[in-house]
Amino acid sequence: MSLWLPVLLALFISVLGGLHLLGVFRRRRPKEPPLDKGHIPWLGHALDFKNNKVEFLQKMQRKHGDIFTVQIGGNCITFVMDPFSFGSILNVTRSKMDMNPIVKQLVARAFGYHHLENEHKVMEATNKHLMGDGLVVLTQTMMKNLQNLMLHSIGTVKNQKEWQYDGLLHYSSNTVFQAGYLSLFGNETVKSMGSKEKAEEFDWVHSEELFNEFRKYDSLFPNLVYAMLSLKDKLEAERLKRLFWNVLSFKKIMQKDNVSRWIIDHLQLRQEQGMAEYMQARFMFVLLWGSQSNTGPASFWLLFFLMKHPEAFKAVKEEVEKVLKETNQEVKPGGPLINLTRDMLMKTPILDSTVEETLRLMSAPGLIRAIMQDMDFKMADGREYALRKGDRIGIFPYISVHMDLEIHPEPHQFKYDRFLSPDGIRRTSFYKNGKKVKYFTMPWGGGISMCPGRFLATNELKQFVFLMLVYFDIELVNAEEENPPIDQNRVGFGIVHPTRDIQFRYKLRF
Ligand code: HEM
Ligand SMILES: *[C@@H]1O[C@H](CO)[C@@H](O)[C@H](O)[C@H]1NC(C)=O
Ligand SMILES: *[C@@H]1O[C@H](CO)[C@@H](O)[C@H](O)[C@H]1NC(C)=O
Ligand SMILES: *[C@@H]1O[C@H](CO)[C@@H](O)[C@H](O)[C@H]1NC(C)=O
Ligand SMILES: *[C@@H]1O[C@H](CO)[C@@H](O)[C@H](O)[C@H]1NC(C)=O
Numbered sequence: 001m002s003l004w005l006p007v008l009l010a011l012f013i014s015v016l017g018g019l020h021l022l023g024v025f026r027r028r029r030p031k032e033p034p035l036d037k038g039h040i041p042w043l044g045h046a047l048d049f050k051n052n053k054v055e056f057l058q059k060m061q062r063k064h065g066d067i068f069t070v071q072i073g074g075n076c077i078t079f080v081m082d083p084f085s086f087g088s089i090l091n092v093t094r095s096k097m098d099m100n101p102i103v104k105q106l107v108a109r110a111f112g113y114h115h116l117e118n119e120h121k122v123m124e125a126t127n128k129h130l131m132g133d134g135l136v137v138l139t140q141t142m143m144k145n146l147q148n149l150m151l152h153s154i155g156t157v158k159n160q161k162e163w164q165y166d167g168l169l170h171y172s173s174n175t176v177f178q179a180g181y182l183s184l185f186g187n188e189t190v191k192s193m194g195s196k197e198k199a200e201e202f203d204w205v206h207s208e209e210l211f212n213e214f215r216k217y218d219s220l221f222p223n224l225v226y227a228m229l230s231l232k233d234k235l236e237a238e239r240l241k242r243l244f245w246n247v248l249s250f251k252k253i254m255q256k257d258n259v260s261r262w263i264i265d266h267l268q269l270r271q272e273q274g275m276a277e278y279m280q281a282r283f284m285f286v287l288l289w290g291s292q293s294n295t296g297p298a299s300f301w302l303l304f305f306l307m308k309h310p311e312a313f314k315a316v317k318e319e320v321e322k323v324l325k326e327t328n329q330e331v332k333p334g335g336p337l338i339n340l341t342r343d344m345l346m347k348t349p350i351l352d353s354t355v356e357e358t359l360r361l362m363s364a365p366g367l368i369r370a371i372m373q374d375m376d377f378k379m380a381d382g383r384e385y386a387l388r389k390g391d392r393i394g395i396f397p398y399i400s401v402h403m404d405l406e407i408h409p410e411p412h413q414f415k416y417d418r419f420l421s422p423d424g425i426r427r428t429s430f431y432k433n434g435k436k437v438k439y440f441t442m443p444w445g446g447g448i449s450m451c452p453g454r455f456l457a458t459n460e461l462k463q464f465v466f467l468m469l470v471y472f473d474i475e476l477v478n479a480e481e482e483n484p485p486i487d488q489n490r491v492g493f494g495i496v497h498p499t500r501d502i503q504f505r506y507k508l509r510f
Helices: 006-020 048-053 053-064 100-111 119-130 132-155 168-185 196-225 231-247 250-253 261-272 277-293 297-308 310-326 349-362 397-402 454-471
Strands: 067-073 075-080 163-169 363-367 367-371 375-376 384-387 392-395 472-476 493-495 501-507
Touching: 006 067, 048 053, 048 067, 053 067, 053 075, 053 397, 067 297, 100 119, 100 196, 100 277, 100 349, 100 367, 119 132, 119 261, 119 375, 132 168, 132 196, 132 250, 132 261, 132 454, 168 196, 168 297, 168 454, 168 501, 196 231, 196 277, 231 277, 250 261, 261 277, 277 297, 297 310, 297 349, 297 375, 297 454, 297 472, 297 493, 310 454, 349 363, 349 454, 363 397, 454 472
Parallel strands: 075 392
Antiparallel strands: 067 075, 163 501, 363 493, 367 392, 375 384, 472 501
């Protein structure tokens, strides 16, 4: 009997340990937010959360109020739904709340990339190339690449005055991806291809092929993050990862012309830290995905809403034509390309508001931080809660801000002038309960880890629309087209995707 005792004891302890890991013993402690573990050990609410985040979080909010803790796949996440309390999450030091541990895990799983010790320092050191003077240079490169791409594809058509048909999602994401990729990661040298024409031709073909592979990887991405890929998809994801690591290898990028400073600096800093070249290639894939995955679908929604709302279309079109005229430029057959500068893009408040409204409607990022120490958390109304080290804290602006009936009346309606003040500049005053809301739209996240590419991304969207409107007549094939349903699987990752493409047509205006 005595012999069995240690064995039984060991068994008992391991079962206890297992139950503990499953979250079975988790209890709400005094001062902690309401805890909802769900019925399934460990998984908790994972399935409901994955299937429809908006519905799930709204249900929890009705049940528990504007702060609650839910168990999702082994993590306890405290969601704060009150926008006035966001500041104390977004603007605290990394020693208290940090998204890096979560990003690190995600990036290792999705891209095979392993973080540097001082990863966020390297990130911060390179962000300047996406802003200020760096942005002026990038805007010029992007402007050239966009126009080359848009006009070369029509140049191959026999009768250039006839309507061309395409899926709007396909056309927009393809064009914006190709231009973004070439502008950031560089293009083929004239020397290696023999002539400028051949080099450009190669770039167009190569970047379109790459776009098709990118789209495949991007569609696998959500399930890759949830570790829910089928074996077949897993193998496909593996193939695609290797393809991108190869295309984006250190040697290949170094052989290109016109590589952006952003990429050059990332490579240089990582080289200095002694990072192996294969790991740098993996990081390049992280940057490609980060810089391209949202801009394509965003450009789709922007053009879609414009074509669906004639009054918006007319207002934006008049604005861009005015800006073009003010710089004494005009579009004519065989004429020079437009020189669309950063300065010109600063004079378009109506287009700005349209972009902001599109992002309000269609961006649904989930902002999640790891809680790095036991701490007290104060809500804006003074209530105090205890947060546990090792848990996570989350914000879901789509519900709390973008779709809030008070901050944005008729939140499901597209109103192109929602972000325009009566005197024609950007509107920044929005209210809830009579109080001014600081975070009134959050497509880029907020606080210390706000998207560093937001100026570039906004510029890209504006350039794309600007050029589409001055070069082409565009319209939906079916003028009565309804808003397409959104893919629930993408909610939480940034810009949502439509579940199907929408047909449109375009033809040269001149
Ligand atoms: C419409 C387009 C885009 C949207 C909606 C978007 C949105 C976001 C969001 C929500 C985050 C996370 C912020 C957080 O958790 O606090 C983020 C991070 C980031 N974005 Fe963007 N982004 C876009 C385009 C871009 C572009 C064009 C670039 C680069 C050229 C870029 C580079 C980055 C990087 C490097 C991070 C990580 C920042 C960090 O870890 O500190 N993004 N973006
Ligand atoms: C964030 O914190 C910094 C320094 O702690 C402070 O200067 C800044 O005003 C804060 N910003 C917000 C939005 O609270
Ligand atoms: C490469 O990109 C630049 C802009 O950075 C553009 O002017 C040029 O036409 C592109 N192609 C070649 C072959 O130079
Ligand atoms: C692109 O690179 C080529 C070769 O280095 C250079 O001659 C050209 O001026 C660059 N173009 C731009 C727009 O920087
Ligand atoms: C476009 O205009 C800017 C500013 O006026 C100028 O610096 C740049 O050289 C011009 N680019 C082209 C291609 O004409």
